[in-house]
Amino acid sequence: MAEPARDWRPDVLGEGFESLTLPLPDDDEGPVVATLVRALPQADEPIRPARAVLYLHGWSDYFFQTGLARFWTSQGVAFYALDLRKYGRSLREHHTPGYTDDLAVYDADLDAALTVVDAEHGLPGRTLLMGHSTGGLIACLWADRNPGRVSGLVLNSPWLELQGSSIVRTVSAPAIAQLARFSPKAALPNVDPGYWSRTLQVATGGEWTYDERWRPTPSFPVRAGWLNAIVQGHAAVARGLHIDAPVLLATSARTLISARWSEDMRVADVVIDVEAVVRRAVHLGPVVTVLRVADGMHDLTLSAPAVRARFYAELDRWLAGYGWG
Numbered sequence: 001m002a003e004p005a006r007d008w009r010p011d012v013l014g015e016g017f018e019s020l021t022l023p024l025p026d027d028d029e030g031p032v033v034a035t036l037v038r039a040l041p042q043a044d045e046p047i048r049p050a051r052a053v054l055y056l057h058g059w060s061d062y063f064f065q066t067g068l069a070r071f072w073t074s075q076g077v078a079f080y081a082l083d084l085r086k087y088g089r090s091l092r093e094h095h096t097p098g099y100t101d102d103l104a105v106y107d108a109d110l111d112a113a114l115t116v117v118d119a120e121h122g123l124p125g126r127t128l129l130m131g132h133s134t135g136g137l138i139a140c141l142w143a144d145r146n147p148g149r150v151s152g153l154v155l156n157s158p159w160l161e162l163q164g165s166s167i168v169r170t171v172s173a174p175a176i177a178q179l180a181r182f183s184p185k186a187a188l189p190n191v192d193p194g195y196w197s198r199t200l201q202v203a204t205g206g207e208w209t210y211d212e213r214w215r216p217t218p219s220f221p222v223r224a225g226w227l228n229a230i231v232q233g234h235a236a237v238a239r240g241l242h243i244d245a246p247v248l249l250a251t252s253a254r255t256l257i258s259a260r261w262s263e264d265m266r267v268a269d270v271v272i273d274v275e276a277v278v279r280r281a282v283h284l285g286p287v288v289t290v291l292r293v294a295d296g297m298h299d300l301t302l303s304a305p306a307v308r309a310r311f312y313a314e315l316d317r318w319l320a321g322y323g324w325g
Contacts (some may be wrong), residue, residue: 006116008038010088012211013066016040019089024113027105029096034109035089036116039069047142051324054113054150055081058133058159058299059099060219062088064210068301072311078121082113084138088214099183101225103233106138107145128323130154132299133271137233138285144241152323153247154315157298159230159278160237163257165171165201173235176228182317184225190238192218193259198267199297206266208302243285246322250311251277252296259292267295267304289318 011017022034041047053072057063063081072079083089084106086098100106117127129150131139136158143153162172179186197217200206255275256268274292281288293312297303300311 003100003260008184010039014063015066017066018043020116021090022109022116024085024108024112030094031092032095033090034084034085034112036113037063037081037083037089039066039072039073041076041078043072043100047071049077050126051076052078052080052117052121052127053154054110054117054127054129055079056131056135056136056139057083057087058130059079060087060215061133061135062211062214063214064208064215065301067308071301071315072217078117080113080117083107084109084135088211092291093215096185096223097187097220099223099226101180101229103138103141104145110142124171126151126324128152128154129160130156132156132301133159136160136229137237140241140243141233142237143243143245144236147242147244151247152245152319153243154318155247156300157272157274157296158163158274158277160251160280161234161273162231163273173228176224176231178314179224180228184223184228186205186224187221188224188227190218190221193219193261195261195265196298197268197272198261199270200302220264237280240283241285246287246289246316247279247281247284248289248291248322249278249284249294250291250296250300250314250320251307252298252300253292255295266297266301269296271298287320287322291318 006020008018008020011019018038020036022036024034062083069079086095091097106172127150129139136155137160194217200208202209237238251274252269254268255271255273256265278290281290293300293311294309301308
């Protein structure tokens with residue numbers, strides 16, 4: 001039976017990108033969708049059948065990293081990115097931005113996206129999953145629940161532990177869980193000073209422009225139910241996952257989290273505690289490669305040109321040994 005026609009439309013990123021709305025079951029706020037973005041191969045780029053990448057963005061974020069897409073398509077790999085429900089292209093007026101109280105809800109988003117990828121590029125198992133920050137946490141938990149579904153997992157500064165240590169999480173978890181039980185959508189005090197955005201935006205010395213409706217400064221309000229879901233996800237990682245696919249865990253070489261701005265923040269991770277995250281590598285699965293990138297920012301693909309070039313070079317090396325199974 002022929003595959004049904006899909007309504008791919010020109011994407012907000014412009015020429016060379018298309019997007020597809022993926023209907024999902026309604027939740028307590030009403031209709032919900034995810035949005036799949038694909039990069040069309042350029043005329044001079046090779047095409048390798050049955051090789052694809054699906055990218056997941058982080059918290060208070062969406063896909064806009066066109067350079068990342070071109071890294072993959074230049075190798076003949078089909079590139080897709082998923083704006084999860086209530087983020088970016090998938091955010092609707094009746095939604096609480098970014099909200100969920102259970103990270104497993106994103107299984108439906110990923111299943112819908114991978115159904116399209118599989119239909120366009122062949123059987124499952126020749127697809128890499130790539131996640132940034134909170135998207136990296138979601139990817140790890142999903143891969144643990146779905147063995148054999150992807151051939152590899154690439155984590156770009158994944159948020160696998162609270163800043164500080166597991167002690168912070170253990171001490172704070174009961175209070176967070178209690179608040180989440182009685183007031184799940186209560187907004188917590190926003191502690192985002194805007195430094196991560198300051199390192200990125202052209203207007204403040206960075207290289208990048210993006211839609212601030214979908215990536216605001218400060219971030220979307222952090223709500224109790226969502227934070228409880230994150231803490232539960234971190235606890236699951238700490239107990240140990242069993243991801244059967246090879247994993248590349250890449251972070252900056254150092255963290256710089258401070259209440260005061262410093263230009264050094266342009267060459268460090270100002271969002272996650274990279275030491276705590278790297279310690280979690282051995283909890284993910286039997287084959288995990290750790291990459292520490294000097295002068296990397298929280299998103300290694302948005303770091304300075306020489307830094308992201310090194311990240312891509314190391315990713316190439318990893319792909320040669322592990323990437324496609």
